Amino acid sequence: MTAIENVTVIGLGTLGSQIAMQAAAYGHRVTAFDPNPDAFAQARGKVRSAMQMVGKGPTYPIERWDDIAAQVRLAPDLAGAAQNADLVIEVVAENVELKRKVFAELDRAAPPGALLATNSSSIPVSRIESATQRPQLCLNLHFYQPAVGIPMADIMGGTRTAPETIAAARDFLHSIQCVPLPVRKEILGFCFNNVWRAVKRQTLYMWAGGFVDFRDIDRAWMVFTGMTYGPFFLMDLVGLDVVLAIETVYFAESDDPKDAPPQALKDKVAKGELGIKSGRGFYSYPDPECARPGFLQGR
Ligand SMILES: NC(=O)c1ccc[n+]([C@@H]2O[C@H](COP(=O)([O-])OP(=O)(O)OC[C@H]3O[C@@H](n4cnc5c(N)ncnc54)[C@H](O)[C@@H]3O)[C@@H](O)[C@H]2O)c1
Structure with a gap:
């Protein structure tokens, strides 16, 4: 070839x-x-x-x-x-x-x-x-x-x-x-999307259930991994409609209630809060809180 x-x-x-x-x-x-x-x-x-x-x-x-x-x-x-x-x-x-x-x-x-x-x-x-x-x-x-x-x-x-x-x-x-x-054998989510998917499902669950403020999850992720952004910013970047569509596919595949996308995510998408592309998702754009000085320190 x-x-x-x-x-x-x-x-x-x-x-x-x-x-x-x-x-x-x-x-x-x-x-x-x-x-x-x-x-x-x-x-x-x-x-x-x-x-x-x-x-x-x-x-x-x-x-x-x-x-x-x-x-x-x-x-x-x-x-x-x-x-x-x-x-x-x-x-x-x-x-x-x-x-x-x-x-x-x-x-x-x-x-x-x-x-x-x-x-x-x-x-x-x-x-x-x-x-x-x-x-x-x-x-x-x-x-x-x-x-x-x-x-x-x-x-x-x-x-x-x-x-x-x-x-x-x-x-x-x-x-x-x-x-x-x-990827050696067909699997939904390929190599790293599977890992990212587990992070997404768990962080969405914690946010939708009101357990932790999503900003603190992003802060923790940034401190722990050294990355310049966390999972919630990344979901805004991907597009919350795209995130919902992908979560829906995983749910349809597994039929496991734990995989059901949270209602709070569906509500956000229905309101047109789609992330960066619509100006609002978890954060507001073009000046998201997570990119401001002092965010990481929780000030
Ligand atoms: N957004 C992400 O983070 C992401 C990440 C990895 C993979 N993907 C995958 O990439 C694909 C595209 O996602 P996206 O986010 O770029 O979508 P998008 O909506 O931003 O772009 C899709 C583009 O396809 C064009 N299009 C529609 N019909 C077409 C046709 N018949 N011929 C040529 N172009 C056509 C549209 O005009 C649009 O510009 C999807 O399969 C998605 O699963 C997306």
């Missing part, structure tokens, strides 16, 4: 914009498509201010940010974006039917040897691969938010993914300064 040079990104929202930037920053030819022509610029603006809030920059000098963005070629449609791809990364909304439709279109448009990856947080590629004639080239390639500042990604195959596909994905991740996290 030849090395991956041409990368196509389908969907330029929160994650897709960052994946396109990361690949372009390390010399790949990146072509992208989003039906919303403003998506890339809007998402980049939000990512940049989120990076400033948490004091965590990209893995390359921030001065290169605009030049790198200019290197991402925007195609007018999906077929045009995929026609020369070695690897396509699908980053559209978390909906299995939409992803299957996009994979079927990509299968027709991309060169026969191109890898087709999904960045889905909760849908294994085994539920998408049959929409294509190339299951051996399909895989999960899951980046973390903020993808420009947390350089790691899960790799997981489907029922017929070839070992060469996994190896090529590993090499690609190394080439963009990302640590590959291979």
